[in-house]
Amino acid sequence: MGDEQQVPQTPAVPQTCADRLSTSNEEQIEKMKKDGVLTEEQVASCLSNLGHSATGLQHVYQFLSIPGRHLSNISILSNYVYLQKLEIPHNNIKDLSCVSHMPYLIILDASHNEISDFFGFQPPKNLKEVNLSHNRMVLMKDLSAYCSLSKLKLDYNSFSQIRGLGRCTGLTHLSLAHNKLSHISGLNNLPLKELCLRGNQITKIENMETLRSLHVVDLSFNKIQSLSGLQDLILLGSVNLERNLISDIKEASHLHSLYLLRELNLLKNPVQDQPDCRLALIFLLQHLSGLDQQKVTAEEKVSSVNRYDPPLEVVAARDHMTHMVYQLMQPQVLYDSTLPSLDSPYPMLVLTGPQACGKRELAHKLCLDFTDFFSYGACHTTRDPYFGEENGSDYHFVTEEVFQNMIHMGQFIQTMQYGGHWYGLSREAVEAVAREGLACCVHMELEGVFSLKNSYFEPRYVLLIPTDQERYCLRLRRRALYTQPQVEAALGRVHLYARVSREHPGFFDDVIRCDDPAEAYTSLKQVVRQYLGLHQAGGDHKQSSSSTPDTSTELSREEVPAKERSRPPSSPAEAGLPSSPGPAPEPSEAGVCRTYLSKVQAQLTPLKTPAELSSLQRRQQLVREALKGRSPEAYTQLFKRSAQTAPSLLTSQSQDPARSPSRIPPQNQPEDSSDESRASSALSIPSSTGASSKTAGPAGGSELGSEPHVEPLDTTSLEHTLETLQDQVETSHTPDAPRPASGLLSPAVTPSSGRPGSNARPVLPPIPPGRKSPSPSPTTLPDLGPRP
Structure with missing residues (x-):
C-alpha cells in the first residue's frame, strides 16, 4: 500500500458578534412581518411629503400610507408624533391607540380592518376626516371632544342607532351606508351637507327638518314608501332613492318646493311601472336637470307641460283643431247668418271673468235693454243647474254622454273644462240668434276666450274682474254653492285674469270692475253704447x-x-x-x-x-x-x-x-x-x-x-x-x-253668381217686420268687428 494523499482542511473562521446580531435581526424582522407587526423599515419606505414640523425647527415626513400589508400591530407609530395623514386600510388592525400620540393628525383612514372599538384613541385636536368603514364596530360613542371633525365615514359596520354627534358642530359629511339603522335620529341641527344612509332598513324619512344645510341625500336600498320629510330641506340639490318602495307619482309633490333640486333617482321603485312616469315626474319637478341617472332635455319638459298642464294657448289650439276635424267629418253646411265676409265678421259680444263675478246676470240684462241689437246665446254644460237656473235660458244642461256626442258631431265652436264639468258654445246657439238678425251676447271663462280667438269669429271681449278681494269672497260664500277650496281656487283665478290682461295688452277690448253689480252694468252699458255708436240720450x-x-x-x-x-x-x-x-x-x-x-x-x-x-x-x-x-x-x-x-x-x-x-x-x-x-x-x-x-x-x-x-x-x-x-x-x-x-236682397233670394260669404249675400238676414227697432237693410245690423 502506498502513501495516501491527504487533502488539507480549511480551519473554521469564528463568527463575530456583529454577524450574529445581524442574522438575528433579520430573522426577527421576518418573524415580525409574519406576525403583522409594523417595522421601521416598512415605515421608512412608506413615508412621504417632507415638510416642516409643527414647531418649524426640523424637517419631518408628514404622510404615511401602508395599505394591504396584513398589519395587526402598529404600535411603533407612537414615535411618529408629527404625522398629519395616516392611511392604513386593508389590514388586520384592531387597536388604534397609537393615534393618541399624534396631536397633529388631520386625516385618518383605517377602513377595511378589524376595529371594534369606536374611536379607541385620545382625540387629536385637529382631526378632520376619519374613515372607519368596513370594520366591526357596533356602538357609537360620544364624539363631543372631536370638535374639528368634518367628515366621518362609517359604512359597512353594525350600527343600529346614530348617537354621539350632537356637538360635532363642524361635521358636514356623514356616511352610514350598509349598517343596521331602522330609523333616522341623532342628527338634529348638524351642519351636514352630504348624508348617506344607503342600504339600511329605514322605512320613513323623519327627523331631518333641522338639516337646513343639506345638499345631497342618499337613501337608496331602504324601505321608504313616501318622500314626505324632505320638503323643508330648501338647499337640497340631489336625492337618491333607488330601490325603495315608492309607488305613487304624487309623492314627488313633496319635492316641488325644492327649487335647487337638480338630480333625482327613483330607479327600481314600484312607481316606475306606471305609464308615462318620467314625463309625470318631470312635470311635477320642472327644475330637474337629471332624472334616474339620465339627463332631462328641454323637449321633455315642454312635452310634460303640454301633457299634464298645458298653457291656455295650447288648450285652445287643441280644442279648435278638435272641433274643426269633427266638423269636416260631417256633411258640410254653409251658414248664411254667421259666415264671415270680406267686409265684416258676424257681430258678437263676449263677457268673461272669474267665477261668480256676475257676467251671466249682466249678459241677460244687457240683452233686455238692447233688444234691437243683442240676444243671449245659451251655452251647453254638463253640470247640474243651480237654484233658479232654467234649462235653455241660462244654460242647456246635458249629460256627459250627450256633450261628447255633440263634440263628435262637430256641433261646437269652442269647449272647455272647468271645475270638473264641460262647457261649450254650440254653433246652433249662435245661429239661432243670427237668424233673428241680432248680434249674439255670450259669457264664458278665460279658457273659452282663448279657444274662441282661434275661430273665424271676431267678437268684442269685455273682462269683468273683481278688485275687492273681501267683497268677492263674501259674494262667493253667500251663494252657499262652493267649498272653501273652491273659493280659494276662484280667488286664484282672479290673479290669472289680471295677469293675462297685464301680459297681453289688447287681449280684452275693455276691462270693467264688477265689485258693485249696478256700477258694473252702468260701465258695461256705456261701453256697449260706444261700440254701437249710440249716445247716452238719443234726444x-x-x-x-x-x-x-x-x-x-x-x-x-x-x-x-x-x-x-x-x-x-x-x-x-x-x-x-x-x-x-x-x-x-x-x-x-x-x-x-x-x-x-x-x-x-x-x-x-x-x-x-x-x-x-x-x-x-x-x-x-x-x-x-x-x-x-x-x-x-x-x-x-x-x-x-x-x-x-x-x-x-x-x-x-x-x-x-x-x-x-x-x-x-x-x-x-x-x-x-x-x-x-x-x-x-x-x-x-x-x-x-x-x-x-x-x-x-x-x-x-x-x-x-x-x-x-x-x-x-x-x-x-x-x-x-x-x-x-x-x-x-x-x-x-x-x-x-x-x-x-x-x-237689397232678401234671405230667400240667391244671386245668380258669386261665392259663399261675399257681399252678394247679406251678412245677416233682415230684422223681421214688427220689431220696435228701425228696419235696416241686411247690412245695417250691429257688428262688433275685430279688436282695434
Missing part, C-alpha cells in the same frame, strides 16, 4: 255733437276719403228710410242708428300712407276698366266668372246721368252724409271699397270716371285685386255709383 244727439267735439267723428273724417264723405246716400237704409214693412222709426232713433257705424269705423280703420292710397286707387281704376272691357285681357280673365252680371248693372246705372260712374259727386254735400253713407253695419270693418274711393292721386290725378293711361299690373297683386273687386261686382254696384234700393 240730445245734436246738442252733444255741437257742444263737445267727438273724437271718433274727427277720426272718421280724416281717415275716410273725401269722395266717400261727400257722396249722397245711396240706399233707403243710408237715407234713414225703412227697407222692409213695419212702422217707421222715430227720427232721433233713426239718426242714432245711422251714425254709430262711422264712429266705430273711425276707431278701427288703420291709417294708410299716401303711397298705399295711391297704389290702391290705381289698382281700383285698372280693375274697373277691366270690368268695362277697356283693360288688358289678364284682368278680364280674372273676373270672367262675374262678368255676366256686370253689364246689366252698369247699363241700369248709366241710364241715370246723376248716378253715372263717370260723374263726379257734388263736392258741396254736407259732411253728415258720411254718417249715413257708411251705416252698413253697427261695428263692422270698413270695406276696401269705401277705403279706396278717393279719386285724385298724390300728384293730382284724374277722377275715377276718367280714362287714364292703363299701367301694367304686377301679377303678384292680382290676388289682392281679385279680393278687393269681387265684393263690388257681387254686391251689384260699381265703386263710385250709389247702391240702388233694388240691391
Whole structure:
C-alpha cells in the first residue's frame, strides 16, 4: 500500500458578534412581518411629503400610507408624533391607540380592518376626516371632544342607532351606508351637507327638518314608501332613492318646493311601472336637470307641460283643431247668418271673468235693454243647474254622454273644462240668434276666450274682474254653492285674469270692475253704447255733437276719403228710410242708428300712407276698366266668372246721368252724409271699397270716371285685386255709383253668381217686420268687428 494523499482542511473562521446580531435581526424582522407587526423599515419606505414640523425647527415626513400589508400591530407609530395623514386600510388592525400620540393628525383612514372599538384613541385636536368603514364596530360613542371633525365615514359596520354627534358642530359629511339603522335620529341641527344612509332598513324619512344645510341625500336600498320629510330641506340639490318602495307619482309633490333640486333617482321603485312616469315626474319637478341617472332635455319638459298642464294657448289650439276635424267629418253646411265676409265678421259680444263675478246676470240684462241689437246665446254644460237656473235660458244642461256626442258631431265652436264639468258654445246657439238678425251676447271663462280667438269669429271681449278681494269672497260664500277650496281656487283665478290682461295688452277690448253689480252694468252699458255708436240720450244727439267735439267723428273724417264723405246716400237704409214693412222709426232713433257705424269705423280703420292710397286707387281704376272691357285681357280673365252680371248693372246705372260712374259727386254735400253713407253695419270693418274711393292721386290725378293711361299690373297683386273687386261686382254696384234700393236682397233670394260669404249675400238676414227697432237693410245690423 502506498502513501495516501491527504487533502488539507480549511480551519473554521469564528463568527463575530456583529454577524450574529445581524442574522438575528433579520430573522426577527421576518418573524415580525409574519406576525403583522409594523417595522421601521416598512415605515421608512412608506413615508412621504417632507415638510416642516409643527414647531418649524426640523424637517419631518408628514404622510404615511401602508395599505394591504396584513398589519395587526402598529404600535411603533407612537414615535411618529408629527404625522398629519395616516392611511392604513386593508389590514388586520384592531387597536388604534397609537393615534393618541399624534396631536397633529388631520386625516385618518383605517377602513377595511378589524376595529371594534369606536374611536379607541385620545382625540387629536385637529382631526378632520376619519374613515372607519368596513370594520366591526357596533356602538357609537360620544364624539363631543372631536370638535374639528368634518367628515366621518362609517359604512359597512353594525350600527343600529346614530348617537354621539350632537356637538360635532363642524361635521358636514356623514356616511352610514350598509349598517343596521331602522330609523333616522341623532342628527338634529348638524351642519351636514352630504348624508348617506344607503342600504339600511329605514322605512320613513323623519327627523331631518333641522338639516337646513343639506345638499345631497342618499337613501337608496331602504324601505321608504313616501318622500314626505324632505320638503323643508330648501338647499337640497340631489336625492337618491333607488330601490325603495315608492309607488305613487304624487309623492314627488313633496319635492316641488325644492327649487335647487337638480338630480333625482327613483330607479327600481314600484312607481316606475306606471305609464308615462318620467314625463309625470318631470312635470311635477320642472327644475330637474337629471332624472334616474339620465339627463332631462328641454323637449321633455315642454312635452310634460303640454301633457299634464298645458298653457291656455295650447288648450285652445287643441280644442279648435278638435272641433274643426269633427266638423269636416260631417256633411258640410254653409251658414248664411254667421259666415264671415270680406267686409265684416258676424257681430258678437263676449263677457268673461272669474267665477261668480256676475257676467251671466249682466249678459241677460244687457240683452233686455238692447233688444234691437243683442240676444243671449245659451251655452251647453254638463253640470247640474243651480237654484233658479232654467234649462235653455241660462244654460242647456246635458249629460256627459250627450256633450261628447255633440263634440263628435262637430256641433261646437269652442269647449272647455272647468271645475270638473264641460262647457261649450254650440254653433246652433249662435245661429239661432243670427237668424233673428241680432248680434249674439255670450259669457264664458278665460279658457273659452282663448279657444274662441282661434275661430273665424271676431267678437268684442269685455273682462269683468273683481278688485275687492273681501267683497268677492263674501259674494262667493253667500251663494252657499262652493267649498272653501273652491273659493280659494276662484280667488286664484282672479290673479290669472289680471295677469293675462297685464301680459297681453289688447287681449280684452275693455276691462270693467264688477265689485258693485249696478256700477258694473252702468260701465258695461256705456261701453256697449260706444261700440254701437249710440249716445247716452238719443234726444240730445245734436246738442252733444255741437257742444263737445267727438273724437271718433274727427277720426272718421280724416281717415275716410273725401269722395266717400261727400257722396249722397245711396240706399233707403243710408237715407234713414225703412227697407222692409213695419212702422217707421222715430227720427232721433233713426239718426242714432245711422251714425254709430262711422264712429266705430273711425276707431278701427288703420291709417294708410299716401303711397298705399295711391297704389290702391290705381289698382281700383285698372280693375274697373277691366270690368268695362277697356283693360288688358289678364284682368278680364280674372273676373270672367262675374262678368255676366256686370253689364246689366252698369247699363241700369248709366241710364241715370246723376248716378253715372263717370260723374263726379257734388263736392258741396254736407259732411253728415258720411254718417249715413257708411251705416252698413253697427261695428263692422270698413270695406276696401269705401277705403279706396278717393279719386285724385298724390300728384293730382284724374277722377275715377276718367280714362287714364292703363299701367301694367304686377301679377303678384292680382290676388289682392281679385279680393278687393269681387265684393263690388257681387254686391251689384260699381265703386263710385250709389247702391240702388233694388240691391237689397232678401234671405230667400240667391244671386245668380258669386261665392259663399261675399257681399252678394247679406251678412245677416233682415230684422223681421214688427220689431220696435228701425228696419235696416241686411247690412245695417250691429257688428262688433275685430279688436282695434
